[in-house]
Amino acid sequence: MQLFGSSGARGVVGETFTPEFATQVAQAAGTVWDADRVVVARDTRTSGDLFANAVASGLASVGSDVDRIGVVPTPGVAYYCEREGLPAVHVTASHNPPAYNGIKLVSDEGVELTVGEYERVEQRVLAEEFELAPWDGVGDARRVEGVNRDYAADALAAVDREAIADADLRVAVDPGHGAGALVSPDFFRELGCEVVTVNANPDGHFPGRDPEPVPENLGDLCRLVRAADADVGIAHDGDADRAIFVDERGDVVDGETSLAALAAAALDPGDATVAAANVSQRLVDVVDEAGASLELTPVGSMNIITRIRELRHEGVDVPIAGEGNGGVFFPDYRLGRDGAYVGAKFLELLADQGAPVSDVVAPYAAYETVRESLSYDDEAELDAMLGAAEQFAREADAELDTTDGFRLDYGDAWVLVRPSGTEPKVRVYAEARERSRADSLATAVVDAVAAARDAAQNA
Known part of the structure; x- marks a missing residue:
């Protein structure tokens, strides 16, 4: 997709993310949904009101009434959507720096849109095909209080x-x-x-x-x-x-470690879990020990959600899924990531084991993970970087997986290089039982990718 990355659309305010773009996304989503009412929420960013206003105007222009619920966490938006049976446009850039803002789209089931649903909205934006309402059919807005409570x-x-x-x-x-x-x-x-x-x-x-x-x-x-x-x-x-x-x-407990600890408590034989292509061996070990199965997807919540829904439709139980960045799903509760709920589930784990955090996570902390990011300025640099990554991967003496970028499994360690879905960066991940091994794998890839970027800059 051109407009939506691994979890919605994001960009620097006033540069790649503008009120005009936000309005068009809202018009496109409203046209696709054809809903009488749509929810608008935001996070705390200084540009939040600006973009929430733009989104509300875009939705009203295609005939949707708007419930404005204010500053609400993403899981709170999902809760409200599920309760009311309404879709939502959430103005948030999640973990990105303060200069960014963005949009996540949530269905009337309280679930972030699947890849296919985002693609339908994107097609409307790119073609500028919006079903604008006549003067007497535009939507109204109302404020709704108490959603966080x-x-x-x-x-x-x-x-x-x-x-x-x-x-x-x-x-x-x-x-x-x-x-x-x-x-x-x-x-x-x-x-x-x-x-x-x-x-x-x-x-x-x-x-x-x-x-x-x-x-x-x-x-x-x-x-x-x-x-x-x-x-x-x-x-x-x-x-x-x-x-x-x-x-x-x-x-700090590595997010891969806490995910593994939570998964060990949740998985039973025959269950499945879903994780992104940068999954840690920690989770692989837990899945094997539980007699469960592991499904890999490209990085990003929408990809994980899409696969969870497919598995559940097939009758497969998926009690837990997620990524090692702290984004964990408990689909039996709600098919969305929820920081407060996951925090409570971790507290349940501490209470159940009656042990300190360090002891609870110790069985899953035997790996060292290295994460690096390389910035780029334009598509030419990105193409050069990915070309170098592919060449490195093809020449490596390792098992190659191309689910998302290039993941090389060396048996005792692995390394992954992929473009970020939310920022102009290429991510490199490496993991091994020894830090020196992970560092050397990451450094080799980073050096190759950085050299290609620098050559493209000087071309």
Whole structure:
């Protein structure tokens, strides 16, 4: 797809993401949906109102009334869509830096659109084919209050509150100034936890840290866990559909490790799980141990959702799925990523095992993962970088998988190179039991790809 990446459309405000584009996406989505009412929500970004207004205008222009629900986490939007039977246009750039904004599209079942559904909307945008309403048929807008409260109550009812409360946990929460700031601190208090917070004021400038919950952005949370003697830290991205954990020592738990720990508790023989092409061997090991099966997709929530729906249609049970970035699905609860709910499921795990985080995740932490990103300025540079990646992959003495980019499995380690679906970057991932092995694999690929980019710049 040209307009939609691995999870909607995103870009730098005023450059690649403009009010005109947002209006056209809304008009296209409204035309495809042909819905009487559509939901509009946003995250905390400073440009949120600008784009929510543009989206609401676009929807009204094709005859849809609009429910404006304000600043709501992505899982809260999904909850409202499912409850009301309405589709939504959510203005959010998720984990991207503050200068970005974007759009996610959610169906009337409360599920982000599949690849095919996004393609239908994209075709309308590219062709500028919108079914505009006459003057007396344009839509109206209304404001709806209390969605965050109702969403939190729904999630609370779906977890074992008694077990979590009995565990007497002290939880440090870092919503990263995003939409989760309006829900997660109180949500974990309602679970019976003692809660301390950092970066918990909603602020679209993201003054405390960038929205992506990666280790280099979680220093404040790690320090808070140690200072407050917390049992666990929980961090979200900008739209709070992801959860990354910090153990009782103040060390970040790799998202691949927490996914494996959650999967080990959820999977039974005959089950399936779905993960992206950058899946860790940690999850592969868990799946094998459980007697379950693993399905790989291209990176991105829409691809995972599409495959989960296909498997469930075939009668296959998929109790858990996700990526190692903290985006975990529990499809029996809702077919969407939910940072607060995943946080609660992790607390259930701590309560059930009666052990500190470091002990709970220890069986799944035996691998070292390296992640690198290389920026590019134009399509010529990207083409050169991917060409170099393909040549490297074809010449390597390893098993090649091209589900998404080029993944090389060396038996004792693997490396993946692929273009980002949300930023002008090429991602490189490598994993091995020893850090030096992972570093050497990543460095070899990065050097080859960077050399091709530099040559394209100087051509």
